[in-house]
Amino acid sequence: MLQNTISDGVLHVADPEPAPPPPLIRLRGLTKSFGPNTVLNNVSFDIPEGRTTAIIGPSGTGKSVMLKHIVGLIRPDAGEVLCFGTDMARAPEPALYAARRRMGMLFQDGALFDSFTVGENVAFPLVHHAPQMSEDERRAKVNEKLALVGLPGTYERATASLSGGQRKRVGLARAIIMEPEIVLFDEPNSGLDPITSDAIDQLICDMKQALGVTFVVITHDIVGTVRVADYIAMLYRGDLIAWGPTAEVLRAEHPVLRAFLQRNLILPPAGGSGDARLPAVQ
Amino acid sequence: MAAAAAFFGRVGAYAYFVGDFVVAVRRHGVPWRLVLQEAYSIGVRSLPILLIIAGFVGTNLALQGYFAFKPLGGSRLVGMFVSLAGVRELAPIIAAAMVAAKAGTEMASQIGVMRIREQIDALEVMAVNPMAWIIAPRLVGIMLVLPALTVISTFMMVGAGLLVSVVQLGVPGEIFLELASQGISAPDFLYGQVKALIFGLIICTVSCYFGFTCERGPEGVGKATNQAVVTSAVICVVLNYFLSEVFYGGAH
Ligand SMILES: Nc1ncnc2c1ncn2[C@@H]1O[C@H](COP(=O)(O)OP(=O)(O)O)[C@@H](O)[C@H]1O
Ligand SMILES: [Mg+2]
Numbered sequence: 044m045l046q047n048t049i050s051d052g053v054l055h056v057a058d059p060e061p062a063p064p065p066p067l068i069r070l071r072g073l074t075k076s077f078g079p080n081t082v083l084n085n086v087s088f089d090i091p092e093g094r095t096t097a098i099i100g101p102s103g104t105g106k107s108v109m110l111k112h113i114v115g116l117i118r119p120d121a122g123e124v125l126c127f128g129t130d131m132a133r134a135p136e137p138a139l140y141a142a143r144r145r146m147g148m149l150f151q152d153g154a155l156f157d158s159f160t161v162g163e164n165v166a167f168p169l170v171h172h173a174p175q176m177s178e179d180e181r182r183a184k185v186n187e188k189l190a191l192v193g194l195p196g197t198y199e200r201a202t203a204s205l206s207g208g209q210r211k212r213v214g215l216a217r218a219i220i221m222e223p224e225i226v227l228f229d230e231p232n233s234g235l236d237p238i239t240s241d242a243i244d245q246l247i248c249d250m251k252q253a254l255g256v257t258f259v260v261i262t263h264d265i266v267g268t269v270r271v272a273d274y275i276a277m278l279y280r281g282d283l284i285a286w287g288p289t290a291e292v293l294r295a296e297h298p299v300l301r302a303f304l305q306r307n308l309i310l311p312p313a314g315g316s317g318d319a320r321l322p323a324v325q
Numbered sequence: 326m327a328a329a330a331a332f333f334g335r336v337g338a339y340a341y342f343v344g345d346f347v348v349a350v351r352r353h354g355v356p357w358r359l360v361l362q363e364a365y366s367i368g369v370r371s372l373p374i375l376l377i378i379a380g381f382v383g384t385n386l387a388l389q390g391y392f393a394f395k396p397l398g399g400s401r402l403v404g405m406f407v408s409l410a411g412v413r414e415l416a417p418i419i420a421a422a423m424v425a426a427k428a429g430t431e432m433a434s435q436i437g438v439m440r441i442r443e444q445i446d447a448l449e450v451m452a453v454n455p456m457a458w459i460i461a462p463r464l465v466g467i468m469l470v471l472p473a474l475t476v477i478s479t480f481m482m483v484g485a486g487l488l489v490s491v492v493q494l495g496v497p498g499e500i501f502l503e504l505a506s507q508g509i510s511a512p513d514f515l516y517g518q519v520k521a522l523i524f525g526l527i528i529c530t531v532s533c534y535f536g537f538t539c540e541r542g543p544e545g546v547g548k549a550t551n552q553a554v555v556t557s558a559v560i561c562v563v564l565n566y567f568l569s570e571v572f573y574g575g576a577h
Pocket of ligand 2 (some may be wrong): 229
């Protein structure tokens with residue numbers, strides 16, 4: 044299993060696998076414009092099963108739009124997205140919903156229902172998709188996931204009383220309640236304090252190892268990204284400018300990519316080998 | 326020209342929206358456990374204002390009826406005037422207007438907030454059809470409540486008219502009630518209920534449409550709410566004319 048680690052300010056990035064596992068999500072020629080604004084321009088790449096793929100890039104380059112294509116919330120102008128082989132833009136609703144039931148997504152602000160308690164929010168997918176489950180069983184399961192995201196004993200809390208970071212964690216608990224095979228995160232770390240942020244990164248690593256879940260993570264937090272990601276895709280102005288195993292992307296020569304990563308990391312020499320380092324001052 | 330195109334574009338989009346909703350409900354059914362809660366909140370929110378408005382429309386019907394008929398020596402006809410105008414026309418449309426103003430605006434703003442905060446997207450991604458889950462219980466709720474509110478509105482209006490007639494205008498109560506019941510017949514109540522169901526359908530689908538299509542940004546929800554109440558009120562009032570023509574037009 045791939046595992047990147049940080050010690051003594053050095054980021055040890057696991058060597059790339061000989062070949063990535065078969066793709067669970069395939070993007071083919073994905074193109075999308077909003078009016079004159081081309082947000083995605085012929086983007087193609089594969090997201091391998093059981094690995095964590097990070098999507099990076101400056102804000103406004105279409106990362107969220109790409110994630111919404113993956114779950115079928117936005118239809119592309121051209122190209123296609125296949126999840127588990129289902130064409131997310133053209134599949135009829137039953138097939139689309141069947142695919143979505145195998146996916147969980149964390150929205151940028153949690154997208155929780157404020158009129159529900161925390162527990163009711165997390166239980167929501169179970170109530171809909173596993174109505175045969177007993178109330179006790181459901182509660183136990185919700186409490187287990189809440190504990191996993193570091194919010195034990197909050198079942199009865201009012202959702203409106205949560206802080207931003209707590210909302211995200213509740214959103215994460217809801218995203219994983221159905222034991223999905225794919226979990227998508229839109230900026231899980233933005234607006235979080237470093238400790239919570241690290242806890243979420245750790246959670247991603249743990250779940251990947253324990254459950255073999257495929258993660259797709261959009262993030263601004265370069266250090267966190269490099270720590271959790273097995274594969275990195277970088278979008279820049281709608282183009283995919285890099286895609287590959289983390290170690291290879293860190294050594295790639297693309298100037299925009301290097302400039303982007305270098306804001307937070309001291310990179311190994313282009314084309315060379317070696318680990319990235321964290322800057323001395325935080 | 327551009328305005329006309331935009332208008333017909335909107336009408337087309339609304340028609341599609343309603344079509345999608347019908348498909349969603351046929352496929353996913355109505356979440357019945359939410360209906361009661363919606364019906365309750367629609368009723369409770371609209372009732373106080375409806376009682377006030379319906380009551381004070383009734384008072385003015387009595388005054389104007391009295392002033393109109395008095396010179397003709399028919400001040401006793403005030404009961405007939407109040408019941409005819411109240412039962413057939415004003416009670417249903419005023420109940421609808423109040424529900425549009427309270428419950429309709431609330432639907433548009435709640436759903437608009439859900440849209441902006443990505444809760445509708447989240448429902449989609451959780452494989453829960455948002456139209457069936459959000460609109461269907463509100464629609465059933467409004468269809469249950471608006472006919473009842475129309476009946477309440479009717480009694481409030483006629484009751485207030487009676488009060489003013491007896492206390493202020495000196496028309497004997499028995500006479501008022503006798504002429505009031507002559508003015509109308511059982512089908513009038515039935516037509517009022519049919520109007521209520523149609524108005525409920527319009528208010529709910531229009532308000533939900535504006536909520537679902539709410540734009541992002543600080544003005545989005547306010548705009549959606551405003552458009553919801555204006556549009557549903559205009560449609561209901563115009564439709565009211567045609568419905569009355571169909572129901573009562575034969576009696577020229
Ligand atoms: N629904 C939409 N309608 C119009 N423009 C949109 C929509 N969603 C996103 N955009 C535009 O697409 C571009 C990329 O947005 P987004 O994917 O959210 O960027 P980011 O990479 O920061 O997540 C932005 O310019 C944004 O304004
Ligand atoms: Mg984004």
